[in-house]
Amino acid sequence: MPTILRINSMETIDAVQLRSQLGDFLAERTGDIVRSWVNQVKKDPRLTTADRLSEHLLEDHIPLLLEDFIIVLRSGEEEIEMGARWNAVKHGAERWGQGYSYKELVWEIYRLRRVLFENVMEFACGRPNELAVFSLACSSADSFLNELECRSVEKYAEESEATVRLSNEARLRLIRTVSHELRNLLNSVGLASALLSSDDPESIELMRGNLDRNCGHMKQVLDDLLDLSLIFSRQNVAKPAWFDPGLLLKLLEAAHRPVAEANGLIFTSSIKGELGSIYTDELRVRQIAENLVSNAIKYTPTGEVHLRFEGVSTNDWAIVVEDTGLGISEGDRQHIFSEYYQVSPASPLRGSGLGLFIVSGLVDLLKGSISLESEPNRGSVFRVVLPRIHGSVEVLA
Structure with missing residues (x-):
């Protein structure tokens, strides 16, 4: 984006100064922007997962991302800083862990775009060359939000792929673990069946002990599997x-x-x-x-x-x-x-x-x-x- 934006042969806009002013304007309204965004997300019927989150969990990295955007605007630089990229990445990872779908993540960022553009419109309203100011401010917000969306969605996709891969590996290990314990239990049951007609009290008591231990082991494995299913669930909030x-x-x-x-x-x-x-x-x-x-x-x-x-x-x-x-x-x-x-x-x-x-x-x-x-x-x-x-x-x- 050029430092000086020419409107016509007589008028120009200092883009760096304008971006800095936009940063100051948004800084004063950060709390209102976040609250407005939260309200829109809560009301959006397409964002059902958000309804299960507290306001704190829903906000996630949004305040930090807005702060990053304001820093970029005030600095006069057009390149998104590493901190903003990292917060966007963490936002995508957090939403995956909270059970968001891919579509919900995109719609959520769309809602942020709407709220930011509403504030940008208010910033430009009544200024000289209002349309040019609005266009310049929207371009800055759009560049930032595009970066946020790309980084968040990319990380979301990585988490999804990694989870699928780990899930497949986990299934194999679970099958081996449960099969091992089940085999021990069935062996004990088989031996106990063979001893049903036995008159040897010592053998029967020994088998009863083996049955009790193997049943205990199997119960523990099943209890662990139930707990593990909660850990692996993306909706475990x-x-x-x-x-x-x-x-x-x-x-x-x-x-x-x-x-x-x-x-x-x-x-x-x-x-x-x-x-x-x-x-x-x-x-x-x-x-x-x-x-x-x-x-x-x-x-x-x-x-x-x-x-x-x-x-x-x-x-x-x-x-x-x-x-x-x-x-x-x-x-x-x-x-x-x-x-x-x-x-x-x-x-x-x-x-x-x-x-x-x-x-x-x-x-x-x-x-x-x-x-x-x-x-x-x-x-x-x-x-x-x-x-x-x-x-x-x-x-x-």
Whole structure:
């Protein structure tokens, strides 16, 4: 775009100055632009996925993208900066994860284009050479939005292709895992059938134990598969609400203390620091804690398991699970949260290898982080840090 735009033989427009003025105009209206866009998206019947998102999740990177656009306008440069490209890419990835269809992504950006053009029209209205000013401002907005659309859609397509590829690989692994456990169960059932007419109490009792163990293994695999289906679902969106973490801790202790004591372990729980009420998805929090506690009990032959909720800061809190179990080597710690990874595949305490992968996925869903400290034969400490408030909330319900 030329620095000076000639209207006729007598009149010209300073394009750089005009773009800077447009940037100032939009900066004052950024909040209104975002709110207007959110309202239009919510009302658009073609954007049904948006109806399931909170306003905070719906806004996503839009405020940052508008800020990037304003920076470009004020700088006098025509080239879109790397920050804007990166935010556009993240927007496409986020929308894929939230379950948007390709068409919804395009229509959403179209709505942003409409809102921006309405503001550009207002910017140009009443200025000298109004039509030329409007044309120049629209050209700037159009270039930016085209870049946003291309980057977002490109990333969306990449995420879609990668998910399909991983999904195919996951299906094969799932088939192998379930087939293995099902075969063990069927073998036990077959042997039990052969012993039905046996008068040997010791053999019958041995087979009953094998049946119980294999049924337990199969149930765990099926439970993990159900949890995994939620992780892989693109419509897996957190449903935050206020809840009392102290009450949740009591429920978890009541559920897991008998299991731990049946295995000869001591189970304790506690709260450290100030927690108050938490605004997040309580069901997902419970799934995280239950997976970690179940793992700790399973891999702790003797000693104790401790579950603790901690107030980390004014913004964060933590779920901490400590045990005196087998521990995890440094090499294994690098892969422990990978899908289907098992520290000791030959162990009789085998599982599906999905538990910690599921925990990691749930932690990501709740915008948290997970860390591990462990030493072989001395135990492990899993620490999950989560925000006290997931997304945006105005009042305590």
